[in-house]
Amino acid sequence: MTSALxxxxxxxxxxxxxxxxxxxxxxxxxxxxxLIFMVLFFxxxxxxxxxxxxxxxxxxxxxxxxxxxxYENFFFSARLTNFLNSMKYSLISVVICxxxxxxxxxxxxxxxxxxxxxxxxxxxxxxxxxxxxxxxFALRPVLQRNGLLNTTLTxxxxxxxxxxxxxxxxxxxxxxxVMSFLPFIIFxxxxxxxxxxxxxxxxxxxxxxxxWRRFKDVILPLAAPGIFAGSVFIFVNGLGVALLPNILGGAxxxxxxxxxxxxxSALDFPLAMAVSAIxxxxxxxxxxxxxxxxxxxKILTPLS
Amino acid sequence: MNEYENxxxxxxxxxxxxxxxxxxxxxVLYVMYISFNANGFGxxxxxxxxxxxxxILSDEILIGALRWTMTLAVVVTVIAVPMALLAAKYYKxxxxxxxxVFLLLAPLFVPPDIxxxxxxxxxxxxxxxxxxxxxxxxxxxxxxxxxLSFMTAxxxxxxxxxxxxxxxILITMGRYRNEQTExxxxxxxxxxxxxxxxxxxxxxxxxxxxxAFTVILVFNEYTRTSLLKGGFDTFTTVLISQMLNTGMSAQxxxxxxxxxxxAIAVIGSIILITLIxxxxxxxxxxxxxxxxxx
Numbered sequence: 083m084t085s086a087l088x089x090x091x092x093x094x095x096x097x098x099x100x101x102x103x104x105x106x107x108x109x110x111x112x113x114x115x116x117l118i119f120m121v122l123f124f125x126x127x128x129x130x131x132x133x134x135x136x137x138x139x140x141x142x143x144x145x146x147x148x149x150x151x152x153y154e155n156f157f158f159s160a161r162l163t164n165f166l167n168s169m170k171y172s173l174i175s176v177v178i179c180x181x182x183x184x185x186x187x188x189x190x191x192x193x194x195x196x197x198x199x200x201x202x203x204x205x206x207x208x209x210x211x212x213x214x215x216x217x218x219f220a221l222r223p224v225l226q227r228n229g230l231l232n233t234t235l236t237x238x239x240x241x242x243x244x245x246x247x248x249x250x251x252x253x254x255x256x257x258x259x260v261m262s263f264l265p266f267i268i269f270x271x272x273x274x275x276x277x278x279x280x281x282x283x284x285x286x287x288x289x290x291x292x293x294w295r296r297f298k299d300v301i302l303p304l305a306a307p308g309i310f311a312g313s314v315f316i317f318v319n320g321l322g323v324a325l326l327p328n329i330l331g332g333a334x335x336x337x338x339x340x341x342x343x344x345x346x347s348a349l350d351f352p353l354a355m356a357v358s359a360i361x362x363x364x365x366x367x368x369x370x371x372x373x374x375x376x377x378x379x380k381i382l383t384p385l386s
Numbered sequence: 387m388n389e390y391e392n393x394x395x396x397x398x399x400x401x402x403x404x405x406x407x408x409x410x411x412x413x414v415l416y417v418m419y420i421s422f423n424a425n426g427f428g429x430x431x432x433x434x435x436x437x438x439x440x441x442i443l444s445d446e447i448l449i450g451a452l453r454w455t456m457t458l459a460v461v462v463t464v465i466a467v468p469m470a471l472l473a474a475k476y477y478k479x480x481x482x483x484x485x486x487v488f489l490l491l492a493p494l495f496v497p498p499d500i501x502x503x504x505x506x507x508x509x510x511x512x513x514x515x516x517x518x519x520x521x522x523x524x525x526x527x528x529x530x531x532x533x534l535s536f537m538t539a540x541x542x543x544x545x546x547x548x549x550x551x552x553x554x555i556l557i558t559m560g561r562y563r564n565e566q567t568e569x570x571x572x573x574x575x576x577x578x579x580x581x582x583x584x585x586x587x588x589x590x591x592x593x594x595x596x597x598a599f600t601v602i603l604v605f606n607e608y609t610r611t612s613l614l615k616g617g618f619d620t621f622t623t624v625l626i627s628q629m630l631n632t633g634m635s636a637q638x639x640x641x642x643x644x645x646x647x648x649a650i651a652v653i654g655s656i657i658l659i660t661l662i663x664x665x666x667x668x669x670x671x672x673x674x675x676x677x678x679x680x
Contacts, residue, residue: 105576105577109577112472113472113473113475113476114476115469115472116469116470116472116473116476116490116548117473117476117486117489117490119469119544120489120490120545120548121489123505123541123544123545124489124492124493124545125489125492126508127504127505127507127508128496128501128504130504130507130508130511131504131507134507134508134511143510182406183406185399185402186402186403186406189399189403190403193396193399197668201657201660201661202403204657204660205403205407206407206410207653207657208407208411208650208653208654208657209407209410209411209414211599211602211606211649211650211652211653212414212606212645212646212649212650213605213606213607213608213622213642213645213646213649214606214608215606215608215622215625215626216414216417216606216642216645216646217413217414219417219629219634219638219642220413220414220416220417220642221413222634223413223416223417223420223427223428223634224412224413224416228428230412230416261409261410261413264406264410265410314495315494315495318495318496318497319497321497322496322497322498322499322500323497323498323499323609324499324609325608325609338497338500339497339498339499339500340499342499342500342503343499343503346503346506346613351507354503354507355503355504355507357500357503358500358503358504361496361497361500362496362500365495365496369495379484
């Protein structure tokens with residue numbers, strides 16, 4: 083660094099005041115450019131879903147107007163039942179992911195030396211980096227009637243008949259959600275456990291507190307913001323990733339993402355926008371509740 | 387392991403952790419295994435072959451799709467990573483950190499179909515507005531600005547990848563002490579020199595990791611790309627349309643395996659380099675004398 087510093091000073095020529103002012107102005111806008119981009123192409127389009135959802139549907143597109151037809155199509159049809167059902171199954175996926183994944187986050191923080199903790203978490207990035215669509219499609223040859231799982235269980239003599247409920251059912255969708263989103267609860271759990279110093283475990287051990295009480299009264303309250311953020315991520319993606327019910331679900335396995343993409347295929351753009359607006363409202367409500375209950379800004383502490 | 391823990395329980399927990407990693411990888415590994423079978427999925431006899439990979443590489447549609455995918459990945463990376471870097475630097479000094487972090491991380495929470503649909507409709511409306519303005523001005527130069535194209539796909543993918551790059555770079559920046567920039571500026575360096583010569587060498591690993599993540603995410607992405615791409619095909623859109631139309635063929639297995647091999651090779655290399663670098667730095671640190679403290 084010393085050499086870098088001397089290089090830096092050695093090559094510097096005093097800048098003139100006018101170019102300096104324009105450089106400063108350029109830097110001012112350059113640092114804000116990503117935020118402007120995100121407002122223009124992310125925040126505004128997401129907010130505009132509410133406006134577009136009340137437009138009137140035409141044969142191939144939509145035109146400005148005010149109608150609640152799209153919301154009627156959603157709330158007074160089987161779509162609402164499907165949406166509520168997908169909420170139930172997403173919630174089941176969140177619970178399974180938490181039960182399977184959070185103990186790993188606790189184990190890594192509690193029992194693995196500090197220098198090795200990030201390396202262990204990196205292991206879970208590997209499956210996540212393989213395309214989600216490949217991972218979901220790859221579940222078909224694993225779960226189907228003559229797939230890897232049924233063949234293995236039959237060969238081991240554990241089952242006589244192949245299990246057919248694993249694919250093209252709600253169970254298949256839940257398996258897909260768990261396999262797709264489990265790493266996220268481990269990542270968020272790992273970040274959340276930053277709020278639980280190692281000595282807390284030692285204090286609990288010294289007092290002879292059992293694992294359940296330690297979890298319920300100590301870990302859970304401290305790690306709640308991170309756990310909540312991870313759970314919201316899984317829940318919302320379970321509601322919104324159309325691929326999972328499309329590939330692994332059967333009849334009736336329809337979530338909000340699938341309703342939106344089906345609406346776009348049917349050129350019913352106001353309905354697609356109404357579904358998007360409902361999803362955004364669900365997400366914002368959950369984040370608002372989480373923030374009121376747990377102060378979600380605490381998750382940012384490791385990033386600050 | 388702490389002194390309270392039973393060594394067998396500790397080993398059991400490690401075993402559980404590795405089983406979870408393996409379980410998450412099994413579908414992908416199984417697809418790779420099938421992709422080398424001349425008889426395809428479900429056959430009684432396993433005969434090793436590279437035939438399916440040969441078919442992919444000789445398929446002009448696929449090679450064309452690969453070219454589009456790589457171009458898209460490079461363009462998105464070249465734009466998204468510097469943007470994430472600028473955003474991370476802004477975040478460090480921003481007064482309202484919550485707004486910055488919310489805006490940059492929110493796309494993580496928006497499901498792909500929802501984001502893709504919202505952008506699709508916005509772009510189509512924006513395009514209509516631009517054409518209307520162009521007509522009013524008597525020019526056709528605005529006609530294709532927001533028509534679904536390579537550009538709209540790029541914008542959608544930047545929004546999708548920027549949160550990942552932002553977090554990776556921000557974590558690396560966490561180890562950088564701002565006093566070093568202040569020292570450089572006090573020595574007369576301008577902002578750019580202070581960044582390029584002092585800060586960047588220390589956050590380089592994070593920036594390069596962000597580049598690798600972005601390339602892989604773009605390469606893997608299907609939903610947003612297929613909704614926003616316009617008239618060209620990427621590797622995953624070809625693969626998925628093939629899978630949905632004709633089911634999983636031997637060639638589909640090879641294509642899936644090929645994408646997975648690329649992703650695992652890139653991320654595996656990053657993990658290995660990170661581990662080797664950490665070991666080297668630790669060895670160098672061990673070799674140095676303790677700093678004198680008064």
